[in-house]
Amino acid sequence: MTTTQQVQHVNSPETKQPFTVEDLQMNPARSNRQKAIAGVFAVTAVTSIAISGLILWTLLAEAWVFMVNVDWASVWDIGWFPRRGIYDIKTLIVASLITTGIAMMVATPLGLGAAIYLSEYAHPRVRSVIKPVLEVLAGIPSVVLGFFALLWIAPNVVGSFSANDAGSLAAAGIGVGILTIPLITSVSEDAMAAVPSSLREASQGLGARKSATTLRVVLPAAISGIVASLIIAVSRAIGETMVVYIAGGAAQTAIYTDFPTEKGLTMTAAMASQGSGTDNVVGEGLTFQSLYFVGLVLFVFTLGLNVIASRFVNRIQEKY
Amino acid sequence: MSTASTFQDQSKLENSIAIPEMPDRETEPTAAAAPATVAAPAATTPTHAVELSTPQSHSAFEAGTAQLEAETASDEALEQDEVPAKNLVYKVNDLNVYYGDYHALRNVDLEIEANEITAFIGPSGCGKTTLLRCFNRMNDLIPTARIEGMIEYLGVNLYDSQVSAVEVRRRIGMVFQKPNPFPKSIFDNVAYGPRITGLAKRGQALNDIVERSLQKAALFDEVKDRLNNSAMGLSGGQQQRLCIARAIAVNPDVLLMDEPCSALDPVATTRIEDLMNELKQDYTIVIVTHNMQQAARVSDMTAFFSVDVASETDTRTGILVEYGKTEEIFSTPKDTRTEHYVTGRFG
Structure with missing residues (x-):
């Protein structure tokens, strides 16, 4: 049913005006929401990388102290x-x-x-x-x-x-x-x-x-x-x-x-x-x-x- | 009935006996029956509508009259019966196949002769692949599959409790619908069968088998410089010919081909069909095909299967409608269902 309605809509008198880029534009609110969602996922990905980096940094920093000061014998x-x-x-x-x-x-x-x-x-x-x-x-x-x-x-x-x-x-x-x-x-x-x-x-x-x-x-x-x-x-x-x-x-x-x-x-x-x-x-x-x-x-x-x-x-x- | 098959071709017989590891050799009656020229009582004329065929009616005429050429057989099926003794490879007697509760194939009677190409045609779900897979007991691999009736191979009941499916499959090679080379080198693919069966494990003997098999499969010239490359790098048609080479490397008597060209382009299909005509000299070939032109082009005999729908229960069962010489199946079929199918009005 939706298709027939759309067909009627396109053919109806009020849409007879010239077809512009606005007809194919995304709703701005929806576009913003999409960006926000992408941002949330990016933050989670970066968080796990940051945690791994932090672990590695702690490990290396303390191990470095050991390696510099230890008597290797x-x-x-x-x-x-x-x-x-x-x-x-x-x-x-x-x-x-x-x-x-x-x-x-x-x-x-x-x-x-x-x-x-x-x-x-x-x-x-x-x-x-x-x-x-x-x-x-x-x-x-x-x-x-x-x-x-x-x-x-x-x-x-x-x-x-x-x-x-x-x-x-x-x-x-x-x-x-x-x-x-x-x-x-x-x-x-x-x-x-x-x-x-x-x-x-x-x-x-x-x-x-x-x-x-x-x-x-x-x-x-x-x-x-x-x-x-x-x-x-x-x-x-x-x-x-x-x-x-x-x-x-x-x-x-x-x-x-x-x-x-x-x-x-x-x-x-x-x-x-x-x-x-x-x-x-x-x-x-x-x-x-x-x-x-x-x-x-x-x-x-x-x-x-x-x-x-x-x-x-x-x-x-x-x-x- | 059990001696119906007279497998007479001496060279073929010796060939088959020469294969090592044949524990059932003693039980094979062909050795004794081979020189006999007894007219097989149940060996019906090559062409007949299956519903009309009753072995008794033929054996009644066994005394026979003049020996007729096989081609004259169809119309006189009930009038005469002295036909040249045949090299029956398969004799199927009242075969029923079930998958669980599903009755896949009903009351099939069929005989297949040596060194002929027999095509199974028919619409989807008619049981032609099922019957083919009964011929080397591949259906054993399906836990729910069950058969009733008799399939004799060279006079031996294939489903006898003493018969090992592994030994059966060493004698009866199979080529599948989709090319299925092993993810190994071209050489190792062909060498696989000889290695596991102990025909040849390594060295020159194995090299010879591989080369000969690839040559028979018309593939050697294309791959001789890259035998150690992976078989997965070959084209679809080459892969299928490799699968044929792999199957004939173990020196089987019969080649079963389950829609071998359905995944191939027309050029590759032509090559496989030419190949089948050459292989016919050495092997008995049974081919399942959806392509009626292919059946008409390559086969000597054609069996048309169809689906029988029981109206009250709406259960579908595969049946053998008509079996006969290919040119007769395609030009003067006896059954209207066959006629409709081969003329494209149904299926």
């Missing part, structure tokens, strides 16, 4: 004892790498296997049960998993092959691994589900078994998503704090170790333990600033990982 020493002026960064880096490595050893086979099962083998009804359960696992607060790692994994799993049945890097690593399983499963399952079914049909039409189709067609076609899921998982594992803080077995200080079943302090756990006692820390030499230095090292790690990840994913991506 103490940064390569026997362990991490910030209150005594011993800031052995390798203790923390090695501990972080060990927990992350163990976490990935646990999470990669379990997460990828679950993703393959869900995407290629599971009956739709089974999938509709398992997927929500996995999402519940993803929703477990890391503090809860931290206590699970300390009170169950440490004595029952790590304690079964070592004398240390309290907190250890291995227990923390397994806990972090459990935490990242749903992440790997969910992202790589999405990547595999996005592989067109025409490729599976092509493979099966050639007489390929399901396993050959999965390993030789679906996985290579989804490889960029799978690698992305693993890299996100590494980022998550290296940045994970609560589980390693609770289950790592060391509080605030740690002697250097590269043995997974011993207690250890990761970069994140060192920061958390130190940060939770900040009021005591302030004023004791560079102890407070060392926290920012560790933060900067961690930041460099995750940033580097993300850069490598995006390069790698772009390079091996198989387009379909």
